[in-house]
Amino acid sequence: MKTDKLKEECAVFGLSLTTDEAAGITYNGLLSLQHRGQEGAGIAVSNSRSIICRKDAGLVNEVFGEGGLINLPKGQTAVGHTRYSTTGNSSKENVGPFVTEYLTGRIATAHNGNITNSKQLRDELKEHGIHFNATSDSEVVSSLIAYHITMEKSSIQGVIKASNLLRGAFSLVIATSKNKLIAVRDPNGFRPLCIGKSAIGYAISSESCALDTCGFEFVRDILPGEIVVIRNGEIILEGVKLEKKEENKGLCIFEYVYFARPDSVIDGLSVYNARFNMGVELAKEHPVKADVVCGVLDSGLEAAFGYSAQSGIPLVQGFVKNRYIGRSFIYPTQTQRDSAVLLKLNPLAASIKGKRIVLVDDSIVRGTTSEKIVRSLKNAGAKEVHMMISSPPFRFTCHYGTDIDCEENLIANRMSHDEICRKIGADSLGYISLDGLKTACSECALPFCTTCFTGYDKECHYGQ
């Protein structure tokens, strides 16, 4: 079911340790990356001879919990995956990691991103007689790697050869049955990937927050196009780069706007600081006379801090979020249109009654949720609601892994600025400018992909 929110595709996590508790720590790592994918989870453990994988649909703790880990072996090397969306026929089949046995061993591959030439690669592999069991990009990636490892007679060379054939977004973590842990980030660096270190070895993670929570110290981001190989807790190769970069893109700027956890640091920029800065820029670009600033929980909170700091308008807690709702069924009452929104996010009348409010959120997709939230504030006594959005109008679908609505449903494609403002019932509406957003993120070491705001250049459509 399409909701009124953007979805990220996946998170990846990998460990190469000198001890044998890779499975359990990978489980903890995935718990901290659960925000990047709630529909499936898997862990594969290499115990130096073979690779055992367990994966299923569901949240990380539903798939593994205490009992689930029992079925995983002790081992020094592991990769984990959480998956959001269900491309393909069967969600279960497309959850990673994918384990592939080739001539001289096995690999387990976890993939975050979207391959734009996967159909072509799939067909080329099929012409060699290679077959597929599932329908996801990730299976193509793992097959391609296994194929080239067999051909190159070297796992590292095979990964390099295969990665050079991939187009689009990919952050990969691969465990081999020979205890190698291989990390690859595509030449654009669309999706984040970083390295952490502790006394017992190295971790690779989509976001640095999982390094913190698992006791690893952040070492550095993996560079766009870089391959890093770790074995038995030691880095044995780094700095090797993939050959080419056809797309002229960069890090997906929505990682800062919405996807990543605020306690992560990505490519040199704290996500928290980036969002705070977006609030600062918003306040500069869209100053309003108001009594209080509040953020839509949880995604608008950090930008609200920034707006408040820049504008001097005090920050208040505007809502109480029900911590227990999650994916609960909500009974649809006949007497109240907005029960689902209120059950999740109830306005805090004590702090907003009679007030002119600056309400900060990260984005507007279809506009239906924004409309309900503004109405709930007004019903609770807000005098004015000025909606501030920490991203530019969202108008284009994404080829690189963000699962958004079809373009016709995007409100920014169907309505003018003023129409949107009226539709959501706000007294004014301000989007951050693309320049403002880039300024907020200027400490990032990479250029950005901002295709969802600006549209595609012709040359990047080759793979679809």
Add this chain to the structure above:
Amino acid sequence: MKTDKLKEECAVFGLSLTTDEAAGITYNGLLSLQHRGQEGAGIAVSNSRSIICRKDAGLVNEVFGEGGLINLPKGQTAVGHTRYSTTGNSSKENVGPFVTEYLTGRIATAHNGNITNSKQLRDELKEHGIHFNATSDSEVVSSLIAYHITMEKSSIQGVIKASNLLRGAFSLVIATSKNKLIAVRDPNGFRPLCIGKSAIGYAISSESCALDTCGFEFVRDILPGEIVVIRNGEIILEGVKLEKKEENKGLCIFEYVYFARPDSVIDGLSVYNARFNMGVELAKEHPVKADVVCGVLDSGLEAAFGYSAQSGIPLVQGFVKNRYIGRSFIYPTQTQRDSAVLLKLNPLAASIKGKRIVLVDDSIVRGTTSEKIVRSLKNAGAKEVHMMISSPPFRFTCHYGTDIDCEENLIANRMSHDEICRKIGADSLGYISLDGLKTACSECALPFCTTCFTGYDKECHYGQ
């Protein structure tokens, strides 16, 4: 398993409507009261001839979800219950509501509180040949009421007679098979209870937040010792008071400190405002030189706003809370003592590194969690951590429904102020004074029970 947190016992919710969707709206109501009890949930629906009840161990959505409601009939009158702790042998048996069939009908009783003379009442009932199936106070309450309804030949008189025999804390919501909804609050008013109204009838709720989210407008609090009777969506009796009040107590002040949701208004005082004021008082009583203020999520957040406002020290987001952890199993790593705390609450280095921090929390029970949180801030780069607690030292167990640790485990009973400060690793420690706390809550219409801070007078021990 004892955790390092206080537990509330229960929430109650009831509806008397002119339409027949009482079950579904009660379900939504319980979702909004889930914070008061996560171990069991039940709903009983009266369809004017009989009462059907479904209840089980688990969260509200686990017990009912979409499928579970199917088993409940259409009906205008319903009561619901969420339960926290598992006094008695079997958690399932002690989940409410309790349905009791007596001579001329059936009642379903939902109870929040703790009866101090339940053993005596239980024995007196047994002498009449009455027997019991479960071990909870709530079964005694429902039996006592059923017995006196039979004797008095009137459901209202029976409830009054029975309620006058009860000692301790009780907020009751009772549905009868004759479509009456009866609400009773004990003469001290230990636990909150309020009335809401909408176009389709009346709701009774432990907290006003559930009125908001279910589309009912707050009407008023039920007064201490008051009985209110509603039938077919109309109030048919109110203002009747129970006879006596042996304890000289009042509303449990911990409702403001910790139990209630900040968007509830209890006895005239917004919980949000109460907590904000506690922060203000803390800043007055314990001013410190610091760079930032932050609250422990979620319970210290509102007081942190107050501390910041009073002190002028800017508020920052000091932690990121993992929204998915809940009751998940966390793998115990050998290499890091604090993984469970970090997985739940990761310090946000970007906002606290190198800073002198005022850290605001609601209470310290055993001290183990506070110690881990302070350490995690220091590890993340905090220069100083000044711990501010928005309640006085917690030293006495409670007879009225708060499930706290035995007194020997309460750190405030075992250590001096300075010892606690050193134990938790803080640079300074400030508890709000009892006077400060009362000042913060001075707009409440009732006196307070503060026994957990001050200890028991002799006269209130009669029932135990």
Add this chain to the structure above:
Amino acid sequence: MKTDKLKEECAVFGLSLTTDEAAGITYNGLLSLQHRGQEGAGIAVSNSRSIICRKDAGLVNEVFGEGGLINLPKGQTAVGHTRYSTTGNSSKENVGPFVTEYLTGRIATAHNGNITNSKQLRDELKEHGIHFNATSDSEVVSSLIAYHITMEKSSIQGVIKASNLLRGAFSLVIATSKNKLIAVRDPNGFRPLCIGKSAIGYAISSESCALDTCGFEFVRDILPGEIVVIRNGEIILEGVKLEKKEENKGLCIFEYVYFARPDSVIDGLSVYNARFNMGVELAKEHPVKADVVCGVLDSGLEAAFGYSAQSGIPLVQGFVKNRYIGRSFIYPTQTQRDSAVLLKLNPLAASIKGKRIVLVDDSIVRGTTSEKIVRSLKNAGAKEVHMMISSPPFRFTCHYGTDIDCEENLIANRMSHDEICRKIGADSLGYISLDGLKTACSECALPFCTTCFTGYDKECHYGQ
């Protein structure tokens, strides 16, 4: 859903041991009594101070399995119950045993049978202010006993007093928190109940088969109207009889025809022998020219042995039963009307093709199943099918615990003998005569209740 089969209500089992493994052995006992009730199961264990009970809807192994027993304490005294039908609103609530706490202790009561004056007893108890939580007879029985134990100040005297007030069918096993195990059988002896002994104590069971499988030697049947009390593995009272017997009935003859397991011995007569004899009588009353005899699995098998032995017509295996079907969903194909029957019971063409068959079954209720079975034999090549039924035509509903269809649906009430024969497609149809059935069961020590064949005398309707 009504099926085309009779249903029994319950089985009871109890233990008084000198060791503390009563729970586990009661579980095994219930496994052997599962044929008497598949909708719910429960076990209550007395550990000399209290009684702990676990029960739920489902098969015995679904409710307890390996994990379920963990929640039951060690104890010397236990009672167990399996339940078939779901009278009352909620199947879960009406599963036994019922645990009741009265003035000086607790009892757990397991009940097999049907109380004909339960409404009257329920109302009388309610007039004393006693209330009820569930809707089953069994709760009335346990309440009545608890009430009279309180009044009599003696568990044994209370049980006698209460049992003397009960009318209808009841085989009771009661555990007290003082480690007494009390067995009661109604004065008519409608339902079986027997005692077994081993080195570690005594067992009470609905059927002797559970004594065999649990390692207890059969001692004797409990006599109609008798009360037996066992404590700590020793009989402390036996031979005490209830006062009166208003109904002039006896053992339900359907225990021999269908309900009991063939390896049980009830009131002096082996169920296997009784059924074998029924086949012998059928052969005498309805001799036919045929090539083979076969029984409908499993309920007609023993009578088929008897028919074959008497007639000299060889017995063959006429069907193969699918051991895995149980309560499985069967896909309803459009192309074949009888798929469900064939999936459960496939004719064995090798043994019946071209043969004139005597087909023996225990009873015909609606006739729909018989029709399908006869048709499946004919489709598989049977030349003639002569249907022999080891009970007289079934025409009256039962007040004593057999859950049969309403009388209008009983085929023997709607059609003549010849019409039934044509309807089910048989070449001839023979029912055993009531005299023949009694002859087959003549070794039974008790008179019989044959009301379902002969109808009710006026005097026995008093309780309904």
Add this chain to the structure above:
Amino acid sequence: MKTDKLKEECAVFGLSLTTDEAAGITYNGLLSLQHRGQEGAGIAVSNSRSIICRKDAGLVNEVFGEGGLINLPKGQTAVGHTRYSTTGNSSKENVGPFVTEYLTGRIATAHNGNITNSKQLRDELKEHGIHFNATSDSEVVSSLIAYHITMEKSSIQGVIKASNLLRGAFSLVIATSKNKLIAVRDPNGFRPLCIGKSAIGYAISSESCALDTCGFEFVRDILPGEIVVIRNGEIILEGVKLEKKEENKGLCIFEYVYFARPDSVIDGLSVYNARFNMGVELAKEHPVKADVVCGVLDSGLEAAFGYSAQSGIPLVQGFVKNRYIGRSFIYPTQTQRDSAVLLKLNPLAASIKGKRIVLVDDSIVRGTTSEKIVRSLKNAGAKEVHMMISSPPFRFTCHYGTDIDCEENLIANRMSHDEICRKIGADSLGYISLDGLKTACSECALPFCTTCFTGYDKECHYGQ
């Protein structure tokens, strides 16, 4: 956990219909083949464009039940699989059917048997860069077929090419995304496979019993080495034979002794008749003076009929089988060694007490179960027990799919005839001779594989 019974590996079932209800009827077919594999089940449906597969560990009704079928599409072509044992690391991964996507389509392959050269084939495929996800033979089979379909550019030619490379036992049913249903039986015909027809199309089944229960008329057995192709409910190819047959084997004779359901007809011989004849031969080879004959339920029943018919000793029902035990946990009592056996199979004292018994069973593996059964008969009063076994001594493990114990555990390898007789406590012991067994099965159209009795010729070890 190793039990004291032989295990079969799998069953296969396939449909090619002119209607679209292939999924539901395949489900019914698998229910009737459940005896050939209880550890996993799967169904794949081709809807002429794609193939959708659902499979999981568990019984057929656990995997699919009513809800599970909802996830399968309508379609005319389907294949199903039940699996017994768990070779490989993960039972789930190795359940069939296997779906494989190749250059121009998809196939779903269900496999019954054991490939003796699978490691070699696997390695050859890997050298082409082909990789594997699971560890079972069945994945190798499906990969090999997909590879050769790609190479041959024809699904039929590809299946033939691939099948000619396979060694060992294989009965295959393959669905293609072009609506072809292809059946292959290995040149030895180790495992059965037959064709049925109805008004709506054709079915392929491991055993004919599933044809009966699904409403298909038996047409014929698929010949050893034959390939049959059906499309849209019409046979489009039959009689094509695989090239070679290196092993000089035939149908596994244990299909008649134990594996198949007695209502199946395999290669011209009714399984019921085969077993009956085994009993006849046993009575000829091992006449004893006895009062009654009884079979061990269920596997010795048919041979007991034959022994009784030949010897004139009357057949009795010697045991009552608990229909509800299945895989239930049984509480291990300290006081009785044989509780598990008695709970499953209780001697029927009424028919065996004081009797000299001929007890017929299909085989003795470790001897532990036989010992318990003989003891239980003696404890129940049997005077003598003469054990008759309808297969020769079992002494060799099997390369073709029968999952038996290691040879050291086979009692026939460790003890002499007399020692076995003493060990199991029988008064005499008779095994059928291999010639007797072959005589009993002489109507079978195929030669037999009797390797488990006679051992391996050297030449058949090439593949291991």
